[in-house]
Amino acid sequence: MSNFMAQWVYSPVVKDHFMNPRNTWSEEEHFEADGVGEVGSLACGDQMQVLIKVENDRVADLRWLTYGCASAIASTSMMSELAIGMTLEEAYFLSPERITEALGGLPEHKFHCSVLGDKALRAAIDDYLKKNGKPNPWQSQVAKVICECKQVTDIQVEELVKSKEATTLEELEKLTGYGTVCGKCKPQMALLFDQLQHLYHV
Amino acid sequence: MEQTIIYLDNNATTPLHEDVIAAMNRANELYGNASSMHAMGREAMEAIEESRQAVRDLIDAPEGSIVFTSGASEANNTVFNLFRERIDLGSKRNRIVTTTIEHPSIIEMVAHLRELGYTIDLCPVDHTGRVVMEEMEKLMGDDVALVSVMLGNNEIGTIQPVKEIALLAHHHGAYVHTDATQAIGKIPVSMEELGVDYLSLSAHKFYGPKGIGVLAIRKGVPFAPFFHGGHQEGGKRAGTYNNTAIVGMGVAARIAREELEEESARLWKLREMLREGIEASIPNVVVNGSRDYCLPGTLDVSFPRAEGESILLYLDLEGIMVSTGSACASGSLEPSYVLLASGVDIELAHGSIRFSFGRYNTEDEVHYVLEKLPPIIKRLREMSIR
Ligand code: FES
DSSP: OOOOGGGOOOOHHHHHHHHSOSSBOOGGGOOOOSEEEEEEEGGGTEEEEEEEEEETTEEEEEEEEEESOHHHHHHHHHHHHHHTTOBHHHHHTOOHHHHHHHTTOOOHHHHHHHOOHHHHHHHHHHHHHHHTTOOOSSGGGSOOEEETTTTEEHHHHHHHHHTTSOOSHHHHHHHHOTTSSSOTTHHHHHHHHHHHHHHHHO | OOOOOEEOBTTTOOOOOHHHHHHHHHHTTOOSOTTOSSHHHHHHHHHHHHHHHHHHHHHTOOTTOEEEESOHHHHHHHHHHHHHHHHHTTOSOOEEEEETTOOHHHHHHHHHHHHTTOEEEEEOBOTTSOBOHHHHHHHOOTTEEEEEOOSBOTTTOBBOOHHHHHHHHHHTTOEEEEEOTTTTTTSOOOHHHHTOSEEEEEGGGTTSOTTOEEEEEOTTSOOOOSSOSOOGGGGTSOSOOOHHHHHHHHHHHHHHHHTHHHHHHHHHHHHHHHHHHHHHHSSSOEEESOSSSBOTTEEEEEOTTSOHHHHHHHHHHTTEEOEEOOHHHHTSSSOOHHHHHTTOOHHHHHTEEEEEOOTTOOHHHHHHHHHHHHHHHHHHHHHSOO
16 A cells, blocks of 8 residues: 555646546447557556557547556547547657656656557557558567566667676566566567577577 | 545544544643653653553553554564564574565565565465464474564454464464554454564554554563663653653543444444445445454455556545555555455456545445445446456
């Protein structure tokens, strides 16, 4: 348990988006998505789904669902407002910083764990491109989150393996905390680690 | 329009009782240093001794056992520190046993001591948060110095079989401490009956002031002060007496004792009203903790597919104050260790809300909560991933 009063350090914009989230998905609407992306997990405490409609290589419309805290709800809501109308490329590189800025800031510790909207959006675009047999020129340019709970990305792991800071999975765990919350990322991390070891040191 | 405020976070802290406020206002005049020999000092000391007696009566503690501290955290730390000192001095009893669901002032002390190399075992609890006695038995031995088990849990309200544990531990020659902070004023607490050697409590959990508490120490058991530097409390705890707070605690203790039976029944009734109401109006909820061994005013509920911090903040907007075991609210990623230790699923832990009642809550307030809560859960679930 902890003290929550101190946490109402949310900006008025965050509060507004939390109380009146925009563009949430609802059954009755029969939203027909061209791409669907999902990130996070219930075990991590934040899970998010983004559905997009694409027209002329733009995000024509967007709906989302989330299980998460106030800042997860508010940041996804804000993401939806920013993303609608963007070209797919713009949307792909919509950063968490940009979302946070538009919200008028988030408490420091909220930034890392709860701003997942951009990642879900990216996953939705990936899905759209894949479904339509289109090339995905951007995927290799962005870091992929392997451990959602601790927000450990493939790029981060690559650096640690390359520099030999992490020579075993145990060391990697110590350095990044991956796998210490829900644990679901362990197999994937082990695989990635093996591949990288192979790539750099064998 | 006046904003409704429904305070259901009494396990976190309680408001001051009006009689406590009045007594403390008067006690502010008692500026004499209670350790001084002159009239002003004696007057302050008299008030302090009166409070000491009131606390002693409240917990049915042996003569000469009450030592004032800044609260239960200090009292808990004092006990662990004193056994650490004994271990340092070469005691053959060099192991401490406690549980996985203690208050952070013990859990974090344990982590710290372990880092320094001390051996501390944590007894697991069952799915209701109760100590598993067979496991406790397995942890006993002639190398155990101290067994520390809280009486009532702050988060899920589970009451521990402290009396049985004390018997068992004493049988193996270990000393026994209980953190009774949450139980005071809610269930009868008798140090004699429990048979423990050390007991911690804090005034602000029973309508007394913050920053004052007690460590009760049975005569003849080991002791070493945590604070050095004065002869107050027979050398057991240095520091000038906080006259006002001690007087406030004394009054709170007297009221808690006088009204215990009635208050306990009232809290349980409110708790059950809310529990039944929630179960009747919201599908798919899980009540955490123990049905049979529960502090009367505590209700901890998990709402699958609705996240705790969001529930808390939506309730806050309606003027209802609760707390949550959700990780998000604490700024960490791990949800409540108490729930996880009780084998509660991690997802359920994220969606847990603690309602804790106190003397100023009413049935009308329960109705108000039952009106506001279901739509909040429904709304969050609609927004949540299926
Ligand atoms: S994804 Fe949960 S621990 Fe890595």
